[in-house]
Amino acid sequence: MNDVPPRQIVLVDDDDDLRAAMAQTLALAGYQVRSFARSVDVLDAVDGNFPGIVVSDVRMPHMSGIDLFQALQARDPELPVILVTGHGDVPMAVDALKAGAWDFLTKPFDPDGLISSVGRASEKRLLVIENRRLRAMVDNAVPSPLIGHSPAIERLRDMVATLADTNIDILIEGETGTGKELVARMIHQRSQRASAPFVSIACAAVPDAIAETSLHGESLAGRAPLEGRLTRAHQGTLFLDDVDQSGPALQAHLIQFLEDRLVRPVGAREPQPVDLRVIGCMARQGQVAPIQPALLYRLAAVRLHIPPLRERREDIPLIFAHLLDAAARRFRRVLPPVSRAILAHLLDHDWPGNVHELARFADRLTLGLEQEPALEDGSLLPLDDRLDAFERMAIIDAIQSVGGDMGKAIATLGLPRKTFYYRVRRLGIDLRKVRGLDT
Template identity: 55%
Template sequence: MTDIASRVALVEDDDDLRASLAQALRLAGLAVDPFPAATAALAAIDADYPGVVVTDVRMPRVSGTELFATLAARDPALPVILMTGHGDVPMAVDALKRGAWDFLTKPFDPEALITSVLRAGQTRALALENRRLRAAAEAGAGDGLIGESPAIRRLRAMIPALAEADIDLLIEGETGTGKEMLARLIHRAGKRRRRRFVAVACAALPDARVEGEMFASVGEGSVTAADGGTLFLDDIDRATRRLQDRLAQLVETRSVPGRGRDPVAIDLRVIATAREAGQRADDAIDPALLYRLAAVRLRLPPLRERREDVPLLFAHLAAQSAARLRASLPALTDAARAHLVGHDWPGNVRELAHFADRLVLGIDPLAGGGAAPAADAPLPERLDAFERGAIVEALAATDGEVGAAITRLGIPRKTFYYKVQRLGIDLAALRRRRGA
């Protein structure tokens, strides 16, 4: 689960009340930034404030609702909790409709404030994490090899040297780890980038094509199409023995038989992929081919060995998915984030990409409002989960039409908006998802 943002900007012009509330919040383990006026708070709080704002409504010069409006313009994802007198409740409800997180009517139990702050803090931490991941994914979008784990850093650092060295390579790794992507990155970084990258799916190539087409001296299906460029041999360990024999000759001589006696020379670089050594039989690759091919052997680790890369890689894939599907990029819920870091991803990047597609389309169960609470969770937490699910289900059933959802739920409009804000339900995101 996402960490809770632990800072609170407390804006209250009553010195005694400000001191009392600050003490209660600090005793709950929260760091407090106290402000006697909204002007002072506005000077200190920016769009990246790592916490929650709690403000009185009635204050001189700049009111709490004016403070909320200004902060919402800076960052709509910054939770603002309003403290109101009884006469200010209609004003606070109106602020809820405009995006305020919650309101508490004075006098209130400090525990109610702490509970609201903790929930808002969890949402704030999640928003900041989503923001960080998206920014990091955008920064690395042109690279293609996403991640900050030591293994990925090493591979990324090796690409320029491998690209210029122009030697044959063997890339080993589990299915879906991105072996072809790495091969293409190396091709594009080197002097051969202006010529073709010819991919051959070795596992699907019958011997008839090997003899009649692949090693012909001319033709689109011939290895000669890679002349001056890169020949990419995918799943070399699944190739037939006949194909491996012919490839061993190709790697050795850099030529194919000509129509006459003289062979046709080819200037190419070979990059091959295979399953990891522990996943394939010892004789899956003929030694004559393996020793000629594997001048350098690279290994792409599975996602379970670089879990720290998964959220960042997911953000990159989700951004690609949203652009491809012409859909909005969803926020990463706590449930989805827990799945990202806890799942083993046996299908690796390919499986993660499919998960990103489902979340972008809003058809994965984890695209909703978060994980279900445990059976022994406190009753308020279970009630919140039930209410959140009922509201999201009603909105989904009515295609995001708020009025129809309220009628379906059978609750007053004011209560609906109060619960939407308290439970952290993003109405705009639900509408976008339904319209995608």
């Protein structure tokens, strides 16, 4: 992908020769320059979403560069404005600098100095725009705990909606930190059992010696009855966390229960039926051992797979933006900016701990405990893959920000219609789902 748009500059100077020379210098440096002879005309060309910067002379008729700076700052305080001054205007420019102007250059100035100042301002502006885009993605995201627009997460959301109102047992598979319990709770909360308990069993923590009591409870003479987990989950959902790590005794009792749905408290005379749904989860996708086949096939009427983050990298910035927002609220801190190095790290790192690891990274960044990440040798994605992920998110964000109006989205992105639809096809974007038409 070599069609990344150039960085934009609005250049204002009433001196035709100087304006033309500066425009040529900036264009040769790779910038896209729009030139104006009057400050007032800039107000119609630059709004709060302008992705570039402004370079303006100070002394101009009708509206000075200082007046222009103040008007632009009122629209967008984060828009970098570089002022070009004569020697007599330096005190005025210094005051503007204190008020928020990005920089000032004194005539005559070195072209390299202009390029250097413009380069720093453009980097800052791109970072501001990217952070705003991430914030907009958070605000406009699909109202679901399953965050993202990748095909895999779209399918998973569809499956959750389909399965919620059934009573079928489910096995959820996924690596650590992918959100298996989150999906289980979503299914429970969207089902007709939502008002009943969601009871979780950490299967790896149940010793064989107490497996029967833990599940069924006990009813022994001379002792207070002990209610088991199966009874507590009556009319609700029983969640078997890490069922593949349960011991032989617990697995044997689960197999029996899944077969007849009867509770057998230790010491009780007769078993009692219970009405509940069972959702299990395991990390070892596709591996039967160490879970007994009889348990696996009784539990796994439906198998849901949650993909790891490395298989849906295009979702990572949006998930991270949500986590960062939540961390800032939780710690009562100002939302930290996301630098370009951090954005690159989000897409380059494999995130073996998945969302859990990503959440801890967001916590550290919010608390100021995370240094600018260094990219790991050998871990970089190809540049095209990273740009594809960003482009896909930008297209989806543009469509959703205008309520699915394709004409407005294409105009926002500044793409020819044919190019837009070509990229949509190449990136595998489902326009019906993005526009909310496929319900």
